[in-house]
Amino acid sequence: xxxxxxxxxxxxxxxxxxxxxxxxxxxxxxxxxxxxxxxxxxxxxxxxxxxxxxxxxxxxxxxxxxxxxxxxxxxxxxxxxxxxxxxxxxxxxxxxxxxxxxxxxxxxxxxxxxxxxxxxxxxxxxxxxxxxxxxxxxxxxxxxxxxxxxxxxxxxxxxxxxxxxxxxxxxxxxxxxxxxxxxxxxxxxxxxxxxxxxxxxxxxxxxxxxxxxxxxxxxxxxxxxxxxxxxxxxxxxxxxxxxxxxxxxxxxxxxxxxxxxxxxxxxxxxxxxxxxxxxxxxxxxxxxxxxxxxxxxx
Amino acid sequence: xxxxxxxxxxxxxxxxxxxxxxxxxxxxxxxxxxxxxxxxxxxxxxxxxxxxxxxxxxxxxxxxxxxxxxxxxxxxxxxxxxxxxxxxxxxxxxxxxxxxxxxxxxxxxxxxxxxxxxxxxxxxxxxxxxxxxxxxxxxxxxxxxxxxxxxxxxxxxxxxxxxxxxxxxxxxxxxxxxxxxxxxxxxxxxxxxxxxxxxxxxxxxxxxxxxxxxxxxxxxxxxxxxxxxxxxxxxxxxxxxxxxxxxxxxxxxxxxxxxxxxxxxxxxxxxxxxxxxxxxxxxxxxxxxxxxxxxxxxxxxxxxxxx
Numbered sequence: 054x055x056x057x058x059x060x061x062x063x064x065x066x067x068x069x070x071x072x073x074x075x076x077x078x079x080x081x082x083x084x085x086x087x088x089x090x091x092x093x094x095x096x097x098x099x100x101x102x103x104x105x106x107x108x109x110x111x112x113x114x115x116x117x118x119x120x121x122x123x124x125x126x127x128x129x130x131x132x133x134x135x136x137x138x139x140x141x142x143x144x145x146x147x148x149x150x151x152x153x154x155x156x157x158x159x160x161x162x163x164x165x166x167x168x169x170x171x172x173x174x175x176x177x178x179x180x181x182x183x184x185x186x187x188x189x190x191x192x193x194x195x196x197x198x199x200x201x202x203x204x205x206x207x208x209x210x211x212x213x214x215x216x217x218x219x220x221x222x223x224x225x226x227x228x229x230x231x232x233x234x235x236x237x238x239x240x241x242x243x244x245x246x247x248x249x250x251x252x253x254x255x256x257x258x259x260x261x262x263x264x265x266x267x268x269x270x271x272x273x274x275x276x277x278x279x280x281x282x283x284x285x286x287x288x289x290x291x292x293x294x295x296x297x298x299x300x301x302x303x304x305x306x307x308x309x310x311x312x313x314x315x316x317x318x319x320x321x322x323x324x325x326x327x328x329x330x331x332x333x334x335x336x337x338x339x340x341x342x343x344x345x346x347x348x349x350x351x
Numbered sequence: 352x353x354x355x356x357x358x359x360x361x362x363x364x365x366x367x368x369x370x371x372x373x374x375x376x377x378x379x380x381x382x383x384x385x386x387x388x389x390x391x392x393x394x395x396x397x398x399x400x401x402x403x404x405x406x407x408x409x410x411x412x413x414x415x416x417x418x419x420x421x422x423x424x425x426x427x428x429x430x431x432x433x434x435x436x437x438x439x440x441x442x443x444x445x446x447x448x449x450x451x452x453x454x455x456x457x458x459x460x461x462x463x464x465x466x467x468x469x470x471x472x473x474x475x476x477x478x479x480x481x482x483x484x485x486x487x488x489x490x491x492x493x494x495x496x497x498x499x500x501x502x503x504x505x506x507x508x509x510x511x512x513x514x515x516x517x518x519x520x521x522x523x524x525x526x527x528x529x530x531x532x533x534x535x536x537x538x539x540x541x542x543x544x545x546x547x548x549x550x551x552x553x554x555x556x557x558x559x560x561x562x563x564x565x566x567x568x569x570x571x572x573x574x575x576x577x578x579x580x581x582x583x584x585x586x587x588x589x590x591x592x593x594x595x596x597x598x599x600x601x602x603x604x605x606x607x608x609x610x611x612x613x614x615x616x617x618x619x620x621x622x623x624x625x626x627x628x629x630x631x632x633x634x635x636x637x638x639x640x641x642x643x644x645x646x647x648x649x650x651x652x653x654x655x656x657x658x
Contacts, residue, residue, distance in 0.1 A: 060565065063462075066455035070536075073452070074478045077489035077533065080499050081481075084492060094497045158371035165364025173368045176375040182586070182642055183383075184594025186611050187635045190618055190627060191382025194389060198400075228378035231371050291483050291597060296618070306484045313488055313601055325485040332480040 078329070085322035086120045088113050092319050099123075123323040133324060136308040143219065143294075143304065144287040147226035152280040154227075155234030156272075162235070163242040177232040185229075189296035192225045193217075196297065217299030225297045226287045233286065234279035241275025281339070288332075383635075390629035398622035408629035431613070431630075438610040439637065441524075442592040445531040449588050450581060452532065453539035457580070458573070460540075461547035472544065479537050487601045490530050494520040494602065522604035530598040535591065539584035546580030547573070582649040589645075590638050610634045 089096035090111040099122040103115040106122070116122035127133060161167070162174055180188065200215040209215065249271070253263040291306040298307060305328070312321050356362055390408055393401045412435075416428035460471040478486070493499050501517040508515035520526055550573065558568045596611030603609075610630060617627025 063455045063459050066452075067459040070452050070456045071474065073533070074475070074536070076499075077486065077493055078478055078481060080493055081485070081489040092492075093495065154370035154374065157367045161364045161367035165360055165367065167361045167364035167368070169365055169368060169372055173372045173375075176372065176379065179375065179379045182590065182639065183635055184590055184611075184638055186594040186596065186614055187386070187631045188379065188382070190614060190624075190631050191386050192378055193618065194385050194624060194628070195378070195382045198385065225378060228374055231374060235371060285480075289482055292594075306482050309482065309484045309488070310597065313484070313491070317488075321488065325481060325488070328485065329477075329481050333477065336476075336480065 081322055082326050082329075085123055085319050085326045087123075087319040087322070090318050092317055092322070123319040124327070126318075126320050127323045127327070130320070132303075132308065133305075136303050136305045139219065139302055140288060140304040140306075143223050143226060143302075144284055147223050147230055147287050148280055148284045151227045151230040151234050151283050152276060155231045155279060155283075156238050156276050158231070159235045159238035159242060160268075163239055177235055180229045180232050185292040188225075188229060189292045192221075192228070192293070193296040196221050217297055217302070219302045221297045221299070222294050222302050222304070225293050226290060229290075229293060230283040230286055234276075234283050237279035237282060238272060238275045241272050245271055386628045386631060389625050390632050392625045394623045394625050400624055408626045409633075411626065412629055412633060434608055434610055434613055435633065435637070437607070438593055438634075441528065441531065441609065442589050444528060445535065445592045446585055446589045448528070448532050449536050449539045450584070453536060453543055453584065454581075457540050457543035457547055457577075460544050461550075468548075472541075475537050475540050483534065484597060486534060487530055487598055490526070490533060491521060491601055494526050494529070496521070521602065522606050524603070524607050526602040527599045527607045527609075530602045531592050531595070534595070534598060535588040538587040538591075539581075542583040542587065543577055543580040546577045546583075550576050578649060582646065585645065586642055589641065593638050594634060 084092060084095060086098045087095055088099045090108070090113065096112060098120040099113045099116050100119075101115040102119040103117060106116045107114040113122055116125070118125035158173065162170060196217060200217075203209070204214050249267050250263050253267045254260075258266065289306070290304075291310065294304050294307055295310075298304065303311075305324075309321060309324065356366075388402070389400055391404050391406070393403055393405055393407065395401050412431045414427045414429055414432050415425060417425050418428075419426040456475070460468055460475075463471055481489075495501070496517045496519060498521075500520065505515050505517065554572055554576075555568065558572055563571065594611050596609065596615045599607045599609045599612055600615075610633075614627045614631050614634070617623045617630065621627075
């Protein structure tokens with residue numbers, strides 16, 4: 054039997070599932086050009102380019118940006134800029150920390166024997182088997198009890214008082230990202246031949262040199278994909294951030310959620326479209342770089 | 352000192368693993384312990400936690416109520432049990448639907464030409480890169496009374512000359528189910544694909560040589576060998592569905608309340624962290640029990656990490 058044979062049922066099902074995956078996104082992008090501010094029905098594209106915005110009821114009659122009216126509107130929104138900045142700051146900081154300590158732990162768990170090992174390995178599975186909301190309210194309780202106690206004990210007042218903010222979000226993100234980094238790097242370490250390291254040692258390299266020149270380059274793809282996974286998890290996170298953020302640490306998902314509970318203008322759609330494009334471009338670039346490196350090495 | 356460390360492999364291992372273990376201990380294990388302690392506590396009138404040992408939160412969760420209609424001292428109030436049951440059935444239904452939808456697609460990708468596989472996988476991942484909250488919003492627009500689905504059905508109905516009144520789809524249990532399926536579908540496709548892709552072509556050839564037809568091949572080779580992927584996918588879907596509150600919040604409105612919504616409201620609106628903690632522990636225990644029995648029956652797939 055031809056292994057590439059496909060039944061018509063599989064093909065129809067595949068097409069339907071892809072349609073299901075893409076229909077909402079197409080709708081989302083289309084409505085970002087909506088002339089209707091109320092954004093309930095699609096009232097056509099914002100019509101004309103003009104010197105200033107002309108509104109008629111909730112309809113945009115013309116705008117300097119034409120169909121891209123809501124994108125210009127978005128660019129003027131300082132809250133979005135701040136939320137985007139916060140999201141990136143948190144994701145970058147948390148990814149760096151999680152990747153470093155996660156890789157260290159992976160090496161320890163794969164290459165060493167120590168008393169804590171079973172406990173360390175087991176704790177990695179906690180974020181996978183426990184719903185995120187349980188972790189979210191757990192860290193919220195921890196921070197609020199701890200901060201309440203510290204603030205009282207040291208009699209802190211005003212700005213000196215400890216409260217939820219960028220730091221608590223970042224620290225909590227690291228906690229749920231680390232296990233993913235460690236597990237990915239561990240999988241990479243499992244698959245490679247120890248004899249390379251032994252050869253390096255035989256040739257007189259010390260442990261540090263062996264790690265730097267042999268082990269690390271070999272696990273680097275694993276470390277990179279672990280870091281990338283952690284980064285996207287952080288960018289996308291809603292639940293943990295929802296419970297650990299405070300004034301001034303609103304991230305994009307939290308900001309959008311806030312909008313959905315109030316008035317939704319096509320600006321939200323414009324924001325979503327920009328988001329998709331940015332992530333798409335980033336992943337495409339990364340893919341291209343990886344492909345080129347693979348070609349160079351082979 | 353440094354020299355001794357260089358010779359002591361066990362100490363090196365401990366040191367390397369220490370930051371991660373420390374971090375997870377303080378931000379996962381201690382919080383879980385705190386949640387347990389607080390769930391036995393009581394709420395003070397101004398919303399603080401009073402530490403005592405009381406089972407009131409748990410009895411309340413399972414239906415014991417002192418706020419009764421006809422002046423009785425206590426009665427059974429099914430409200431919270433219903434919420435728990437609703438969350439559990441929704442998680443089962445979502446998982447089942449997701450498996451049915453993911454399997455043919457994963458099969459298609461795994462059987463596609465190797466050069467095209469990455470492209471098809473890429474196409475599964477693109478919707479994932481939009482944010483979780485944005486994806487729920489996209490469905491809110493589609494399901495609205497004035498949304499695209501009603502427009503399309505209305506147009507079809509007018510072609511066939513059937514009278515049509517727009518359906519109220521938003522703020523129904525069905526809307527929440529669709530939203531959940533959409534959010535978690537890719538998490539099922541990837542592990543199933545990973546296990547299907549591993550199946551050696553020679554197995555199919557052997558089956559054909561031995562005269563097996565398509566259905567027999569599916570039942571005897573494809574399905575059993577892809578079980579690890581289905582198991583991994585189920586864990587990746589079932590657990591988050593149990594705890595998610597945004598989907599029901601936005602697509603279910605006030606109509607569909609799940610455990611996640613209950614917990615969230617206790618911490619933010621109702622300000623009773625002790626009751627919220629008890630609900631959250633029950634949620635955790637429910638998912639652990641289901642995962643335990645499920646993985647014991649089918650094994651714990653490596654595909655979780657692969658995905």
